Amino acid sequence: MKICILGCGAYGLALASIFNKNKQNVVMWTFSNDEEILLNDKRESDKLLGYKIPNEIKITSSIKRAIKNSNLVVIAVPAFAVDSVASMIGNLVTKDMHILLATKGIENDTCDFLTDVLERYITSNKIAVISGPTFAKDIVLGVPIGLSLATTNVRTKNFIKKVMESDTTKLRDTQDVIGVQICGAIKNVMAIASGMLEGMDVTDSTKALFLTESLNDIKELIDALGGNKKTILSFSGFGDILMTCTSSNSRNFTYGKLIGEDRLEEATNYSKNTTVEGLYTLRSIKELIKRERVKMPIVDLISDIIIGKKSKEDMLKFLIEK
Numbered sequence: 001m002k003i004c005i006l007g008c009g010a011y012g013l014a015l016a017s018i019f020n021k022n023k024q025n026v027v028m029w030t031f032s033n034d035e036e037i038l039l040n041d042k043r044e045s046d047k048l049l050g051y052k053i054p055n056e057i058k059i060t061s062s063i064k065r066a067i068k069n070s071n072l073v074v075i076a077v078p079a080f081a082v083d084s085v086a087s088m089i090g091n092l093v094t095k096d097m098h099i100l101l102a103t104k105g106i107e108n109d110t111c112d113f114l115t116d117v118l119e120r121y122i123t124s125n126k127i128a129v130i131s132g133p134t135f136a137k138d139i140v141l142g143v144p145i146g147l148s149l150a151t152t153n154v155r156t157k158n159f160i161k162k163v164m165e166s167d168t169t170k171l172r173d174t175q176d177v178i179g180v181q182i183c184g185a186i187k188n189v190m191a192i193a194s195g196m197l198e199g200m201d202v203t204d205s206t207k208a209l210f211l212t213e214s215l216n217d218i219k220e221l222i223d224a225l226g227g228n229k230k231t232i233l234s235f236s237g238f239g240d241i242l243m244t245c246t247s248s249n250s251r252n253f254t255y256g257k258l259i260g261e262d263r264l265e266e267a268t269n270y271s272k273n274t275t276v277e278g279l280y281t282l283r284s285i286k287e288l289i290k291r292e293r294v295k296m297p298i299v300d301l302i303s304d305i306i307i308g309k310k311s312k313e314d315m316l317k318f319l320i321e322k
Contacts, residue, residue, distance in 0.1 A: 001024050001025065001071040001072065002025045002027065003016075003019045003025065003070065003071065003072045003074065003163065004074065005019075005026065005028045005074045006063070006073065006077055007076035007077040007078075007085075008035060008039060009076065009078070009275075010048040012028060012076035012102075013045060013047070013140070015074060016053075017051070017139060017140045018166070018169055019164065020057055027059075027066045028059045028060070029066035029067075035061070036061040039053065048140065063088055067089060068092075072099075072159065072163065073089070073098070073099050074099075074102055075099070076102040078275055078280075082114050086118050086121045089122070090121030093124065095124070098126045098155075098156045099128070100129075100130055100160055101118065101129045102131075104184035106185045106284040106285060107284060108280065108283050114181065115127055115129060115177060115181065126153050127156070128156050128160055129151070129180050130150075130171075131147065131235070132145070132146055132235035132236050133145075133146070133240045133243035135247070143168060144169075144170070145169055145170070146170040146171075146235045146239065147170070147172070147236075148172055148180050148231075149171045149172065149174070150174050150177045150179075150181075150236075152177065157173050161173070174234065176231045178227040179222045179228050179231030179232075179234075179237075180227075183222070183232065183234070183240060184236055184240065185284075187240050187245070188244065188252045190241060190244075190298075191241075191250050191253045191256065191278055192276075193302045194210060194211070194253055194256060195254060195257040196256040196312050198256070198260060199256065199257040199258065199261040199262075200260045200261075200312060200313075200316075213298070213319060213322060214245070215232055215241065217298060218232055221294055224292060225292060251276050251277075252276055252278035255267055255270055255278070259312065286300065301315060
């Protein structure tokens with residue numbers, strides 16, 4: 001089977017390693033000619049240090065060449081780039097191709113879920129979303145991992161499980177496409193707040209208080225937006241939230257920790273040089289909950305702390321008074 005992966009970032013490379021391990025024909029696309037030359041030359045990327053890209057994985061800057069005759073198209077670009085990439089491939093995707101969205105987030109200007117963004121340009125009922133507690137650097141080590149696979153199409157579900165599952169990769173399927181996307185997006189925002197608490201050197205008890213409150217808030221948000229509350233207990237829910245909100249390997253957690261330590265200039269520079277998806281998602285989540293009239297004050301508080309309108313200490317007060 002031919003698997004096309006759009007995006008040569010750390011997560012795209014990690015997913016490529018899964019398909020390659022399962023003996024699939026993998027072609028990766030990068031928008032940059034320079035990156036194509038560099039990756040084909042060195043077979044390694046500074047986005048995923050220590051990983052040697054197998055020669056079987058092909059890399060191209062021609063999106064037409066990457067997608068042609070593909071059985072599965074995986075979208076693994078940053079959230080802000082999904083619209084432009086979807087517009088590029090709209091006329092290239094055929095009715096036989098399955099599409100897997102591996103990007104987490106909600107579009108800023110419209111507050112649309114990323115599946116909605118895809119559907120602006122692609123007419124297909126073979127779209128799936130994947131999300132869960134997996135760092136790229138762990139995936140390429142071949143350690144056991146679990147992911148939520150959300151789709152309403154049985155053929156797409158079966159195909160993706162066939163080409164991805166292995167003795168180290170577990171996929172748990174669900175039809176809750178909305179809930180999985182909400183969890184995947186908002187956990188990055190919560191990770192910023194969790195990082196702030198880490199930077200403030202609070203106790204494990206206080207961290208647990210925050211995580212528990214976060215899980216309950218996200219559960220209610222899923223329900224309010226038409227998803228299934230039970231998704232909060234999935235790999236994309238509790239699993240990803242636990243990992244992202246407690247690990248220094250999380251860029252969102254690291255950014256929040258710098259704020260919690262009052263290293264504000266470093267935090268600003270970090271966000272400029274690193275993709276902190278939670279910052280992108282924060283704006284859209286704020287607007288989304290306002291539009292849908294969902295009460296989720298923790299989101300406003302996180303935003304106010306980041307822009308300096310409120311103090312990080314306000315979070316401790318909020319957790320008790322909430």
